[in-house]
Amino acid sequence: MKKQVFALAAALVVAAAGFATDVTAATYKIGVAGPMTGDQGKMGQDIHNGVKLAIQEWMAENPGHKVETVVGDDQHDPKQAVAVANKFVNEGVIGVIGHYNSSCSIPASTVYLEGNIVQITPASTNPTFTDRGMWNVFRVCGRDDQQGIVAAKFVADKGIKRIAILHDKTTYGQGLADAFRDALKKNHNMEPVFYGGITQGDKDFTAALTSVKAQNPEVLYFGGIYPEAGLLAKQAKDLGINARFMSGDGTIDPEFVKIAGKAAAEGSWLTFSPDIRNIPTAKASVEAYEKQFGPVGPYSIYSYVSAKILLEAVKATGAKSARDSKKIADHIRNTTWNTAYGTLKFDKKGDVTESPYVVYETRDGNFVQITGLNQQASK
């Protein structure tokens, strides 16, 4: 009996202590969503690490405030993404950094809208994400249509005529492929010699590639992510297709080279934002990141920047919970942000006003930036 009383008293003290800290400093929960496990698990971990770094730095600058993360693993499955979103709403997060795949970000954003929560995606590039006129969505990376324009201009400038396009039928992959095809047609009056889809998760693409081979293309463009991209590049080479492989930001990962093999990956063109290591403003953040988590991934610093923006907006508006989300969103939209990627401004839809894409070439297993920002299409 005595023991129980003691336990009760102890519990009360702990509870009281809990209240006390609540009064002196605010505790915020941030949702971090992405594919944390599975074949795209690294991308989710990159996002999580970027957010972790941002929180550490921000908490050091703002003593007394406490930020916690709630991690949601969407397993790049749209259904799972909605479940994660509902979990975040129930947990009372003040904002969400994520998701990675457009096919997850888009359905999840509807849940966040209903739950009155701001969502900043560091990686989803499909235009639909911000094109639906929702107040709660932001994106710090570029959009597929901009990526498509850059890729189309690049191949057109090279005088390439025969282009085959494949995509993985996902929101992101097909969106990217469509943006590329549309830009080819609109800006350069070119039609692809082949256009078709493959299935994400499949391993054998020889049937589709044989049809591609029949058209004898100079460039094989793929809208999709690195596991399929690697296998496609490899199987294309095995089939004797001499086209240069070209893809977008979902492919720019060392795993692509590993899966394809150095020989098959060699010379591939990939569109992505400029190398973070070449951006002077990002130097300190990159160093801090690599010290803790190892080499920066393609979206690590975007995630870091997203979390910083969210936290600063929360602080500036004095928001206490997701009920103040509209204020947070307005603040994000009306502020010019000094970030690792330089000054960022958001437009009405939630896209960054300037989103640079450049072309990389795979050389000896490394991605080398071969165009500068000045070569970006004027659109």
Place this chain on the structure above:
Amino acid sequence: MPGAEHAAFAIFLQQLVNGITIGSVYALIALGYTMVYGIIELINFAHGEIYMIGAYLGIVLLSLLTAVGLADASLMLTMILVFAGAMLVCMMYGFTLEKVAYKPLRGAPRLAPLISALGMSIFLQSFVFLAQGARPKVFPHLFSGVGFDLAGARVTYIQVFILVVSIVLMIILNYFIRRTKTGKAMRATAQDRRMAALVGINVDRVISTTFVIGSLLAAVAGVMVAMYYGFVDYFIGFQAGLKAFTAAVLGGIGNIPGAMLGGMLLGLIEAFGAGYISSEYKDVFAFSILVLVLIFRPAGLLGEQTPQKV
């Protein structure tokens, strides 16, 4: 324009090669499904995972043997050891699987072992996920790219290897089932388990043998696929299992030549469907065939029309 005709033929031939390669893999896995079904009328959904484990073992063993320097000394010996090791371990998995998940449910209603099979499938998948990590594993690019041209179609040596190994294994299996004593016991058990027990056949041992042989074939398929695609992740078993199951039903579940035919046909249907109609609907072709077969010939192409077994 004879050039165009020739090119069209080359494409046809290429799709044929593509289809036969993947079809042989489907056939090897389908044999495991069909043999088990033939004997205990259970669809062993964990069979795809045995194949996945085989693929992983291929990578693990090859890395191990490369690390000790054997791969540089003799690639041939290394590959023999890799195959032997993967087969051995997968046989143990198959044996244990049957003892743990199905044998205790021998007398239970048919739904119980089916659920147990699904559970084992999830268990094995999660086990490999935890043990090997979420990132896909890459098989060293030892064999990719090398091949020859056959009337305009590109054939890699590994494709030839897959076809030859599959055919040899199927011939051996056929011989085993038709000519050996154990094979006879298996056929007897498939016909009537109780009667087989009455005439002195050790039914439990026959069932174990069936699982072990099925797992051996799946292990070979797994290692070959790992070599062919150079890429393995922990959920390859699910899709391959589904396709192989379709192949088994297509050929007539419980029927061994049927599984071989079904596997090959499925590979060809996928390749030609994807190549000539639309690559986006590759899986739709495969599963539409399944639906058509189930409607018009529920016992499968080579299955006997035995209503009491269906």
